[in-house]
Amino acid sequence: MNSAKEATTVVTKEQVLDALRDVEDPEVHRSIVELEMVKDITIEGSSVSVKVLLTITGCPLRTVIEKSVSDKLLELPGIEKAYVEIGTMSDEERAKFAGKLRGKSEAQSTPAILQPDAGVEFLAVASGKGGVGKSTVTANLAKALANEGLRVGVIDADIYGFSIPGIFGVKDARPTVIDELIIPIEVDNVKLISMHFFVPNNNPVVWRGPMLGKMLRNFFAEVHWGDVDVVLLDLPPGTGDIAMDVHQLLPKSKELIVTTPQANAADVAVRAGIMGLRTNHEIVGVVENMAYFQCPGCGEKTYLFGRGGGEEVANALKAPLLAEVPIASMDALASGIFAVDSPQGQAFKDLAKRIIPALGLAVRV
Ligand SMILES: Nc1ncnc2c1ncn2[C@@H]1O[C@H](COP(=O)(O)OP(=O)(O)O)[C@@H](O)[C@H]1O
Ligand SMILES: [Mg+2]
Incomplete structure (x- = not known):
């Protein structure tokens, strides 16, 4: 004699779908x-x-x-008992999937x-x-913001001199492309996109201006960023x-x-001039990188590259030194992203805490 449990199905297809609603595609973070x-839900007794x-x-x-x-x-x-069969989408299904990800934006030019x-x-x-540590600051600040609970994206806009994937240790990664929609590479909750991912064998990029602009635009339009609170751009x-x-x-x-600590009036003027060209961009602040070396044993600070550069730039731009x-040391730099408990990691944590309110964001809990 069959028990009642075996004779009738115990759940409905709707209940199965409801149960799976919380499962996200790990790449695109949608249900x-x-x-x-x-597809193909079948329920037989308890399986x-x-x-x-x-x-x-x-x-x-x-898996x-x-x-x-x-x-x-x-x-x-x-x-x-649960049986899960993994299949692959047809071209048509894939196009529909990409359409869903693009959502509203498909019909809009922005x-x-x-x-x-x-x-x-x-x-x-x-x-x-170049060489002042802009990419290092971008990457470590992104990581520090993610550590504070923000959803962070990074666009490596240094199209010729891309270095963000190297800093995050994902040089060999290749983004999934679904019907021309690019899924960013995600490392420790930071989503990355870089020209590096699209250049075979590290060949130099030889495009001219208009093509570069188009590439940059693609980084906004053709990338599925999903829900992000802040996107950092590593500019050339x-x-x-x-x-x-x-x-x-x-x-x-x-x-x-x-900037670096070398106080150089001409340099400050150049930088202020650059900013003048972008008058609308509000400058949230200045970071002085490679400010000093702190002796690990005694804690004494040595100002190897001089002092005052950060302050001078900050004064010239009427922005705070953040x-x-x-x-x-070379050891600490080995991975590109500084350890959270290193003096550099601490500096980036403090910087993130100052940047969050400056961007009008609140810490997510
Ligand atoms: N605080 C730091 N201490 C020691 N080396 C650093 C520091 N910040 C950056 N560097 C190193 O300096 C070099 C230039 O940094 P990078 O971030 O690539 O500069 P940029 O993007 O401005 O050209 C890299 O080799 C980087 O590892
Ligand atoms: Mg750089």
Whole structure:
């Protein structure tokens, strides 16, 4: 004699879908139910089987999805066995999927992330010259902001001199592209996009101005940023086409200036001049990088590169000096991202705490 449990199904298809609503695609961070990735639900007695369609075959995240789906199904009352089959979308299904991700923006010429109601703050990190640690500051500040609970994106706008993927240790990563929609590379809750990901074998980028501007625009329009609170842009040094493009694309962007301690009046003037070109960009502050070396044993500070550069630039730009980042030893620099408990990591934590209110953001809990 069959028990009542075996004779009738214990849950409905709707309940199965409801249970899976919380499962997100690990790459695009949207519900797999909402994205219509769940198909062929069959319930027989206490066992349930579903098919989940992924965008590409051999998707490295398939086991993650498989497990989260199976776990959720087994939480359903009366369900004892769960079977998850992983399939691949047809071209048509993939196009529909990309359409869902693009959402409203598809019909609009302004990319979703640049819509005034998107609620995303932009912070461009700039410097008068190269080698002052602009990319290092961008990357470490991004990480520190993420540590404070913000959802952070980084655009490596240094199209020729890209270095953000190297700093985050993801040089070999290649973003998933779904129907021409690019999924950013995510490292420790920071979403990254860089020209590096699109250049085979580190070939030099040889595009001219207009093409560069187009590339930069693509970083906004063709990338699925999802929900982000703040996007940092690592600008190329000095003035130039890209800086002007950023100004045009992001008239409301705020700006953080990175400098070194060498006090040099001419340099300050150059930097102030650069800012003059971007009059609308509010400068939130100045970071003095490689400010001093602190003896690990005795704590004594040595000002290897002189003093006063940060303060001088800050005064010239009428902006606050927000951080003095100490010089790191080669060991501490090995990974590009400083350890949270290192003097540099602490400086970035403090900087993040100052930047959050300056951007009008609140810490998420
Ligand atoms: N606080 C620091 N202490 C020691 N070395 C640093 C520090 N900040 C940056 N560097 C190093 O200086 C070099 C230039 O930094 P980078 O961030 O690439 O500068 P930029 O983007 O301005 O050209 C890199 O090798 C980087 O590792
Ligand atoms: Mg750089």
